[in-house]
Amino acid sequence: MKTLRNSITLIILSFIIAGFQPAQDIPEAISSAFKAGNSKELVKHFNNNVELVILENEDVYSKTQAEMILRDFFDKYPPKNFAILHQGGKNGSKYAIGDLTTSKGNFRVYFLLKKTEESYLIHQLRIEKENE
Numbered sequence: 001m002k003t004l005r006n007s008i009t010l011i012i013l014s015f016i017i018a019g020f021q022p023a024q025d026i027p028e029a030i031s032s033a034f035k036a037g038n039s040k041e042l043v044k045h046f047n048n049n050v051e052l053v054i055l056e057n058e059d060v061y062s063k064t065q066a067e068m069i070l071r072d073f074f075d076k077y078p079p080k081n082f083a084i085l086h087q088g089g090k091n092g093s094k095y096a097i098g099d100l101t102t103s104k105g106n107f108r109v110y111f112l113l114k115k116t117e118e119s120y121l122i123h124q125l126r127i128e129k130e131n132e
């Protein structure tokens with residue numbers, strides 16, 4: 001009876017510990033691309049079509065269109081730093097919320113990644129000006 005109780009306790013503890021593991025890690029290459037303002041590297045992590053909300057632009061764009069919009073954004077707002085504040089996910093999707101510090105103000109960044117056959121790709125990206 002003691003062995004069964006220990007086994008059940010071990011199983012329950014394993015589930016609890018697994019629940020606190022950061023299994024939703026966002027690829028470092030995405031953070032690095034934001035920090036560097038590198039639209040070409042960032043779109044490598046995009047799905048073929050991506051929903052973008054960047055300041056006044058809001059639509060579903062192809063990777064090529066999204067890269068041009070991001071390049072324009074990074075040209076106008078050169079990044080100084082990017083940090084992920086929160087991330088999570090479940091059932092084949094991940095999300096992250098981050099702070100983008102630029103030479104012309106700070107922005108809140110939200111993005112959603114969904115699992116494809118090969119990897120997780122960004123399906124939605126939102127960049128909003130932070131109220132200062």
